[in-house]
Structure formats: structure tokens, C-alpha cells
Amino acid sequence: MSVTSDAVAAEAxxxxxxxxxxEGGAGSPWQPKILAFCCNWCTYAGADLAGxxxxxxxxxxxxxxxxxSGRVNPQHVLRALQxxxxxxxxxxxxxxxxxxxxxxxxxxxxxxxxxxxxxxxxLRPGRFQVRWISGSEAGKFRDTVVSVTEQISQxxxxxxxxxxLEALAGADALLExxxxxxxxx
Amino acid sequence: xxxxxxxCHCGSNIAGTVDVERVAREALKLPGVVFSDTNxxxxxxxxxxxxxxxxxxxxxxxxxxxxxxxxxxxATFRKMIAEKTDLNPYMxxxxxxxxxxxxVHKDREQGTRKACDLVAxxxxxxxxDRELFTTNLPVERRALVIGGGIxxxxxxxxxxDAGFPVTxxxxxxxxxxxxxxxxxxxxxMDCSACICTPKMSEAAENPNIEIKSLTEVESVSGYxxxxxxxxxxxxxxxxxxxxxxxxLCETKCPTKKIPSEFNQGLSTRTAIYKPFxxxxxxxxxxxxxxxxxxxxxxxxxxxxxxxxxxxxYDDVDRVTTQRYGAIxxxxxxxxxxxxxxxGEYGAGRYPDVITxxxxxxxxxxxxxxxxxxxxxxxxxxxxxxxxxxxxxxxDPNKGVSYCSRACCxxxxxxxxxxxxxxxxxxxxxxxxxxxxxxxxxxxxYMRTLQDGAIYVRGRVSKIYPEGDGLVCMGEDTxxxxxxxxxxxxxxxxxxMVPSRGSDVLASKLNVQRGPEGFxxxxxxxxxxxxxxxxxxxxxxxxxxxxxxxxxxxxxGAVASKVIGLFARGQIESNPMLSKVDVxxxxxxxxxxDVCPYGALGLVQANLRENSxxxxxxxxxxxxxxxxGCGACSVACRSGALDLLGFSDEGIMQEVEMLCQ
Numbered sequence: 001m002s003v004t005s006d007a008v009a010a011e012a013x014x015x016x017x018x019x020x021x022x023e024g025g026a027g028s029p030w031q032p033k034i035l036a037f038c039c040n041w042c043t044y045a046g047a048d049l050a051g052x053x054x055x056x057x058x059x060x061x062x063x064x065x066x067x068x069s070g071r072v073n074p075q076h077v078l079r080a081l082q083x084x085x086x087x088x089x090x091x092x093x094x095x096x097x098x099x100x101x102x103x104x105x106x107x108x109x110x111x112x113x114x115x116x117x118x119x120x121x122x123l124r125p126g127r128f129q130v131r132w133i134s135g136s137e138a139g140k141f142r143d144t145v146v147s148v149t150e151q152i153s154q155x156x157x158x159x160x161x162x163x164x165l166e167a168l169a170g171a172d173a174l175l176e177x178x179x180x181x182x183x184x185x
Numbered sequence: 186x187x188x189x190x191x192x193c194h195c196g197s198n199i200a201g202t203v204d205v206e207r208v209a210r211e212a213l214k215l216p217g218v219v220f221s222d223t224n225x226x227x228x229x230x231x232x233x234x235x236x237x238x239x240x241x242x243x244x245x246x247x248x249x250x251x252x253x254x255x256x257x258x259x260a261t262f263r264k265m266i267a268e269k270t271d272l273n274p275y276m277x278x279x280x281x282x283x284x285x286x287x288x289v290h291k292d293r294e295q296g297t298r299k300a301c302d303l304v305a306x307x308x309x310x311x312x313x314d315r316e317l318f319t320t321n322l323p324v325e326r327r328a329l330v331i332g333g334g335i336x337x338x339x340x341x342x343x344x345x346d347a348g349f350p351v352t353x354x355x356x357x358x359x360x361x362x363x364x365x366x367x368x369x370x371x372x373x374m375d376c377s378a379c380i381c382t383p384k385m386s387e388a389a390e391n392p393n394i395e396i397k398s399l400t401e402v403e404s405v406s407g408y409x410x411x412x413x414x415x416x417x418x419x420x421x422x423x424x425x426x427x428x429x430x431x432x433l434c435e436t437k438c439p440t441k442k443i444p445s446e447f448n449q450g451l452s453t454r455t456a457i458y459k460p461f462x463x464x465x466x467x468x469x470x471x472x473x474x475x476x477x478x479x480x481x482x483x484x485x486x487x488x489x490x491x492x493x494x495x496x497x498y499d500d501v502d503r504v505t506t507q508r509y510g511a512i513x514x515x516x517x518x519x520x521x522x523x524x525x526x527x528g529e530y531g532a533g534r535y536p537d538v539i540t541x542x543x544x545x546x547x548x549x550x551x552x553x554x555x556x557x558x559x560x561x562x563x564x565x566x567x568x569x570x571x572x573x574x575x576x577x578x579x580d581p582n583k584g585v586s587y588c589s590r591a592c593c594x595x596x597x598x599x600x601x602x603x604x605x606x607x608x609x610x611x612x613x614x615x616x617x618x619x620x621x622x623x624x625x626x627x628x629x630y631m632r633t634l635q636d637g638a639i640y641v642r643g644r645v646s647k648i649y650p651e652g653d654g655l656v657c658m659g660e661d662t663x664x665x666x667x668x669x670x671x672x673x674x675x676x677x678x679x680x681m682v683p684s685r686g687s688d689v690l691a692s693k694l695n696v697q698r699g700p701e702g703f704x705x706x707x708x709x710x711x712x713x714x715x716x717x718x719x720x721x722x723x724x725x726x727x728x729x730x731x732x733x734x735x736x737x738x739x740x741g742a743v744a745s746k747v748i749g750l751f752a753r754g755q756i757e758s759n760p761m762l763s764k765v766d767v768x769x770x771x772x773x774x775x776x777x778d779v780c781p782y783g784a785l786g787l788v789q790a791n792l793r794e795n796s797x798x799x800x801x802x803x804x805x806x807x808x809x810x811x812x813g814c815g816a817c818s819v820a821c822r823s824g825a826l827d828l829l830g831f832s833d834e835g836i837m838q839e840v841e842m843l844c845q
Binding site for chain 2: 033035040044045047048050051052054055056057059062063064065066067068070071072073074075076079080083084085099100101102103106110142179183
């Protein structure tokens with residue numbers, strides 16, 4: 001069932017290794033560090049279901065459980081990107097399906113404003129992504145992890161991505177200015 | 186800080202792909218960790234025992250268990266800590282190294298490294314955890330049922346039979362809803378009134394049920410176990426304590442030409458009236474809009490004839506507030522107003538184009554024609570009747586996109602009843618599909634075909650008058666031919682839509698409605714009668730179109746939920762809620778606008794700032810309403826709000842730990 005995606009995963013992995021090997025040389029190959037903020041009621045459950053179905057995906061992703069995507073503060077995302085993550089994913093329930101009525105709408109607006117702000121100031125698009133994955137969409141979760149890992153792997157380490165680093169360095173001020181954006185009902 | 190880390194093998198489920206011993210060794214290097222161990226099956230009785238004794242022997246004050254998903258066993262381990270150790274059960278974090286690690290990664294090195302990271306993140310988070318305490322909130326063992334149709338009656342009876350008091354609120358002057366208007370019920374052809382009215386009088390006689398007719402919900406505040414509900418009981422102009430329900434006033438009332446709502450406008454009623462003979466409460470009310478005495482002051486006949494002196498022209502609305510532990514929404518439905526939507530069907534200009542509910546009244550023995558099928562225009566027996574299904578249903582351009590579920594069956598019932606009472610009549614049924622899923626339903630439909638009903642697959646595109654009849658034009662989509670049927674009467678089976686005022690009720694109760702306007706259940710499959718607002722339940726068509734058996738089953742399900750809540754008598758609060766630091770709160774209201782539960786409010790607080798007493802506006806969290814989503818803690822501009830259990834600091838520490 002997961003033959004094709006396993007192949008994709010293996011390909012992503014080998015590409016990641018390939019990207020790192022010219023400089024890395026003898027040391028362990030570079031692997032991206034990806035943090036995923038996941039809503040407890042949807043994506044986190046979807047990831048559990050992917051486990052139950054023994055789906056296979058790259059091991060570079062780390063899930064951080066939150067009660068709702070609306071709980072994720074842009075500051076958390078910013079800190080992760082500033083301090084060493086190569087990519088950040090925020091995942092919530094599909095629009096209209098929020099366990100807490102409207103948290104994912106807040107997440108959507110906050111994160112979209114923030115993402116555009118970061119990308120406007122130079123962050124490479126794809127380093128920060130927002131996805132909606134339900135508790136039953138194990139396959140979608142797996143495919144998302146595969147594709148996000150592949151994209152981040154291709155971009156290479158954040159440490160050697162000068163424009164992104166520059167954008168992140170000035171982002172605290174932007175975040176301060178944009179605080180509360182998207183919360184209006 | 187003394188953190189203990191327990192890594193589970195889960196047999197070979199985790200240990201097969203993850204080097205659990207190495208994970209435990211690596212964990213010991215993390216700040217604050219003083220103890221680590223592995224266990225074959227941590228969730229088993231010996232596993233739990235070893236964790237508990239390690240907590241005691243090493244005086245651990247925080248625990249990380251690296252095992253399966255917290256969605257699986259977090260509750261198990263919390264309970265274990267609470268019951269078998271002195272530790273607070275919220276000083277626990279789970280690292281999910283099974284579902285999200287060992288089961289999805291095949292490479293042992295990769296899996297082990299990820300497991301180490303996940304444990305490190307959990308350790309970082311547990312370092313920020315605080316002791317949290319659940320409180321037991323009392324439950325007021327009294328239920329409010331909104332809507333006196335069959336759903337509300339059944340729910341009220343079931344709850345009352347368990348010994349709990351119920352207030353049954355109905356905005357019309359009698360309970361009974363739509364079911365009592367029906368003639369027969371499919372597929373058994375039981376007389377609807379014969380099975381509904383005994384339930385009505387049972388409700389009236391039940392000492393635990395208080396029926397409040399002509400009453401609407403004014404406002405609702407509070408939360409599960411203690412809703413404060415204000416009800417407005419409209420003026421009835423009759424003192425029900427004195428009235429005997431003799432009915433003399435109705436016979437003498439001079440205003441007789443008011444269309445009867447109960448008979449769907451096919452007969453008339455008086456200004457002081459009881460909607461139908463078996464009404465509950467079995468006492469009349471005065472329709473103030475049409476009463477001569479109340480409009481112009483000239484009449485007063487009913488007061489003169491009333492043998493008990495029960496008439497009160499100076500009656501006023503009564504507003505009362507009562508506390509309820511649970512609220513059942515059984516507000517039912519309306520039929521879609523087809524006249525505004527279907528110009529091609531005459532928009533209501535042709536008297537012989539009637540709705541299914543009007544047909545129910547016509548065919549009913551106590552209806553306006555005493556059960557003889559006579560068409561409204563000239564009171565003659567229609568020899569050809571056309572039944573049109575899906576009027577408004579399954580047609581987003583005209584009405585609603587959904588299927589109203591019961592119409593296929595009552596269309597078959599109407600055809601059967603018509604052919605039964607008019608043996609020489611012809612009955613055409615225009616349909617899109619025939620959906621008769623239900624016990625004995627398809628058999629009933631087949632019987633109707635055998636009765637001689639002619640089913641034509643297609644929609645009626647136009648109805649126009651010709652002579653003293655009506656011509657229905659449509660396409661038979663099976664043969665591709667245009668069909669013209671000269672009919673004497675046309676019955677439109679119209680769509681069910683949410684009852685009027687559902688939007689207002691939804692906002693009063695803070696319950697969601699779907700795109701079609703029906704109230705939304707908490708989970709379509711696993712929590713079908715609960716709403717996302719704890720303590721508010723749904724029964725009947727208020728939740729979505731359904732037939733009587735499903736409605737009654739749902740009402741019973743609601744009652745069992747309510748009885749379960751009342752039997753417990755108290756609810757344990759979730760302590761992982763928003764918390765406000767008033768010293769940082771500026772009272773900007775950003776959180777108030779964001780909260781979907783209305784759990785945040787502004788209050789005047791006396792604070793001590795810079796060693797001076799000040800009174801200013803700050804935010805306050807209502808712990809009964811807060812569900813712990815955390816949207817407010819992000820919206821808060823001054824960082825005054827935080828979510829306990831998922832604190833800003835905890836999440837930040839997790840992020841930092843991963844980044845190291």
C-alpha cells in the first residue's frame with residue numbers, strides 16, 4: 001500500500017544526504033530538523049493513525065502537541081526557525097471542523113499574515129507551512145510529511161540560507177507590529 | 186527538580202525499532218533528570234507498580250513516560266499517579282515514541298535519535314508543568330427541554346421517569362408539535378394522534394414535568410450543571426388555576442374567522458381558542474392580535490360567559506429565571522415556504538395546490554373535512570391527484586441541498602391513503618429518487634405501487650390551471666417524454682427546514698449550526714446527541730431531518746445522557762484552562778472577542794499596583810465555560826493570559842530543546 005510513498009521517502013532521504021555530502025564529507029549527513037505543531041484533535045490523531053497503519057515517512061519531523069492550532073503563537077514558530085529548525089509546519093483541523101469551534105480560523109488568519117510577512121522580508125517560501133489534516137487522514141499526514149521533508153531537504157540547512165536568516169533576524173520587530181492581526185471577528 | 190524518565194519497550198512494538206536502553210541512558214543527561222528506567226510494558230499492573238515505587242524511592246517530582254500516544258494512555262498514567270503516589274497527576278508528560286516513532290520509522294538509528302529528541306522535548310515541557318487541581322462542580326438536577334414536539338415530550342418523559350424534574354417549554358399554546366397534526370404514521374399506519382396524545386397527557390400528568398406553553402427562552406447563562414435560564418411565558422389572558430377547560434368561551438366568541446394554524450389554514454378558529462380538542466394544557470388562550478376586547482375594548486363576551494371567572498384581560502408576560510443542570514434542544518422544524526420559491530407551481534395562487542401537512546389535515550377524521558378527501562377550492566372529491574416530491578429538498582437553486590428523509594415515505598403514505606379513500610381515483614407521484622431505507626419501509630413503498638400509484642421519475646416543471654383543474658407538466662426522465670397530467674389536486678411534499686428562531690436560540694445557547702441551519706452535534710458518529718457546549722443536547726429534527734422512530738430513539742439517547750449526568754451529581758472540571766495574570770491585563774477585550782465559548786468577561790478588580798490601591802477593568806475567565814483551547818492566550822497582547830497544561834513557557838521550552 002505504501003510502496004510508492006516509501007520510494008518517495010527514500011528518494012527524499014537520499015536527496016537530503018546528497019545535498020549534505022559535498023560539504024559534510026566524512027561526518028554524519030545533514031538531516032533537516034522539522035517541527036510540526038499539531039492539533040491534538042486532528043493532525044496529532046492522524047499521525048497516530050498513520051502509526052497504527054504502519055505507514056512509513058522520513059524521521060526528520062518532530063510533532064509538538066497543542067490542544068488547538070489556535071493555541072500556536074507566531075512567537076513559537078519564529079523561535080523555532082530562529083534557533084535551529086530548518087522548517088516549521090502548523091497543522092490544524094479542516095476549516096469548519098475545529099474541535100473548539102473557530103480556533104483553526106484564528107490559526108489560519110494569524111499564520112497566513114505571519115507567513116506572508118516572513119516571506120515578504122526574505123524567508124524562503126516553504127520553510128514555514130500551514131496544513132489542515134483531519135484525524136482520519138493518515139495518508140494525507142504521511143504525504144504531507146514526505147513532501148515537506150523533501151522541500152526542506154532541497155533547500156538545505158537554514159544555517160546556509162542567508163536571506164532566510166536575515167528575514168528571521170528582523171522578524172521580532174515585525175511580529176510585535178503585527179500582533180493580534182487576524183483576530184478580528 | 187527531580188525528573189524521572191520511564192521508557193517503555195511495549196514488547197517489541199517500540200524496542201523493535203528503537204534502542205530503548207540508549208534512550209533511557211541519554212535521558213539521564215538532560216537537565217533535571219535524576220532517574221531513568223525501561224519497562225517491558227509500562228501500562229501493565231507490574232509496570233505501573235515499578236513506576237510508582239521509583240517515584241517514591243527517588244522522590245521524583247516530575248515524570249516523563251516515553252511510550253504510546255498520550256491519546257492512548259495519558260489518562261491511565263494520570264490516574265495511576267493520582268491514586269498510587271503523592272505526586273500531582275498533572276506533573277506528567279508523555280513522549281509518543283510508538284505511533285509517531287517506532288511504528289513509522291524502520292531505521293533503528295533514526296528511530297532511536299528521534300525517540301531521544303521526543304523524550305528531551307517532553308522533559309523540557311514537564312519542567313514547566315505546574316500542579317493542577319480538578320474541582321467537582323455541582324450539578325443542578327433539573328432539566329430544561331426546549332420544544333414540546335414528540336422529541337421533547339419523549340426526552341422529558343424519560344428524564345422525569347428517572348426521578349428528575351423537567352421543565353418542558355413550548356412556544357405554541359399546546360405541546361404535540363407536528364406529530365399531533367399528522368393523520369397516520371408510516372409504515373404501520375398507526376393513527377398518529379392515538380399514539381401521540383397519550384404521551385402528551387402522560388407528560389401533563391407526570392408530577393416531575395412542568396409544562397410551560399406559550400413560553401420562549403429569553404436568555405441563557407452559565408455552564409453544564411448550572412445554566413441560569415430566563416423564560417418568558419407570554420400572557421394567556423386566562424387564569425389556568427381557575428379555568429376548567431369547559432370550552433364555553435370558544436362557542437360564544439364572536440370572532441370566528443381566524444385561519445386555524447392547527448388545520449393549516451383549512452378551517453377557522455375563534456379568538457379565544459384551544460388549537461385542537463386534545464391540546465395539552467387542555468385550556469384556552471386568547472389570541473390578543475384578533476381579540477376585539479384586547480384590541481378595541483369592546484366585547485368581553487368570554488368574561489361574561491366563563492362560569493369560573495378565569496378570564497384576565499389584564500394578564501401580562503411572566504419572566505422567570507431558573508437554574509438547570511442540562512438543556513435539551515428539541516426545537517423541531519418548519520416546512521419550507523414554497524410559495525416564495527415556486528412561481529411555476531402558482532406561488533400559492535391555486536387553492537388546490539396544497540402541502541403534505543395540509544393533506545394530513547384533510548385526510549384526518551377530526552380535520553376540516555372530517556376525513557373525506559375533498560379539495561379546498563370547491564369541496565369536491567379529486568379524481569386525479571398528483572403528488573410532487575422533493576419540493577425544496579435536494580435543490581440548492583430553489584431551496585435546500587439536503588434530503589428531508591421522511592418525504593419519500595409520507596408521499597407513499599399519502600398515495601396509499603388517497604387510493605384507499607378514493608378507490609376510483611388515480612394518483613401520480615413525481616419523484617427524483619425513491620429513498621425508503623428503514624424497517625418495513627421499502628415493503629410499504631412496494632405496497633403503494635401495488636395499490637396502483639403511478640410513479641413518474643422526473644420533476645414537475647410547471648403547474649397551470651385548465652378548466653376547473655390543474656395541469657402538471659414534467660418530464661418522465663426514464664422514457665424521455667414530456668408528461669402532462671390533468672389533476673384535480675396537487676400535493677407538494679415540501680422540505681423540512683430549521684424551525685424559525687433557530688439562529689437566535691443557537692446564539693443564546695452558544696451551540697453551532699451547520700450550513701443548512703440545523704444544530705450541529707459534537708461528533709456525527711460517536712457523539713450524535715451532544716453539542717460542543719457541554720450540557721446542551723439535541724433531539725429530533727432540530728439536529729437534522731429525520732422520521733418519528735429516529736426522533737424518538739434520539740430523544741431516548743438524550744435522556745440517558747442527561748440521566749447519567751444527573752446520577753453522577755457532579756462534574757469534574759478540566760483544570761487545563763486559561764488563566765489570567767491580572768497584573769499584566771490591560772482590559773483590552775481582545776480575548777473576549779476571540780473566545781468562542783463566551784468564557785471571558787471583563788470585571789472591575791481592586792488591585793494593588795506600585796503599593797497603591799487601584800480599581801481597573803481586567804479580564805476574568807469563567808472556568809465552567811472555558812474549554813481550554815488557548816485561542817485567547819495567543820490573542821492576548823500583553824501576555825496576561827496563559828493556558829495551563831500547555832503554557833507558553835512549556836511550548837517554548839519544547840521548541841528550545843529541539844533546537845539545541
